Amino acid sequence: MIDALLHTVLDWPLLLLILLTFLLAGIVKGVIGMGLPTVAVGLVVLFHDLHTALVLFLAPTFVTNIWQALRGGYGRWLLRRLWLFYLLVFSMVFVGAQALVQFNMGLLTVILGGSLAFYALLSLRGLHLSISKPHEWWVGPVLGTANGISIGMTGALAVPGIMFLQSIGLKRDQLVQALGILFATSTLALSLALGNLEFLDEQLGLYSLLAIVPALIGMELGAKIRKGLGEANFRRIFFLANLGLGMLILVRGLVSLI
DSSP, rough: OHHHHHHHHHHHHHHHHHHHHHHHHHHHHHHHOOOOOHHHHHHHHEEEEEEEEHHHTTHHHHHHHHHHSSSSSSSHHHHHHHHHHHHHHHHHHHHHHHTTTSSSSSSHHHHHHHHHHHHHHHTTTTTOOOOOOHHHHHHHHHHHHHHHHHHHHHHOTTTTTHHHHHTOOOOHHHHHHHHHHHHHHHHHHHHHHHHHHTTTOOHHHHHHHHHHHHHHHHHHHHHHHHOOOOOOHHHHHHHHHHHHHHHHHHHHHHHHHH
16 A cells, blocks of 8 residues: 555656755765755756755755764864854744745846855965954854845855855864754754745655655765865865856856746
């Protein structure tokens, strides 16, 4: 009976595409500590709409980010240092989500993708953004507010929060765990916001739950790759991946404007 139900409910070709998509996205996340939602959404929108893509990544992204946020040993230290930043990201997602149902977000998506790609390109050329401790107390809340609104509007979890976290001098493992906390917080808020806006349904929720397994497998494969990277190589790959992710967001926004 269960087997018959699954065959009735699930679109198996679509499910296979989703599982392969989240396996690849999980590998990317395992290597650089981010990228699962951006890669997943970027690939899913090739064969489905943006709202569907946003819903599909919720469960695997939340589970993998919780796993990432709890590993590293810097959790309490990061929360003491960045609690206001994280709090504003969480709360502002709901503000941005209201705009999601009222405006065409293509232009904003283009700006976000272009900003991330430009930031990564400058970093690869040796120009690194650095925020000193005396300025961190006000820059963090400002960028946290902007990050939360952009998440609610576009589902892009990275901009400009990743720029802030990378610029305050965190080491590799600290940065990866800080990103995990950021993305876990963001995904929880986005799940609640989308649920309130009635974007969730049973079938998409089931697909999202099934995507957790390949995402976790991919993440562990990517983590093994990361262990073999030195600090310099990690940062180079980190910024190259940001350049690619930024371009992916940019293209997605341009396509939506056509």
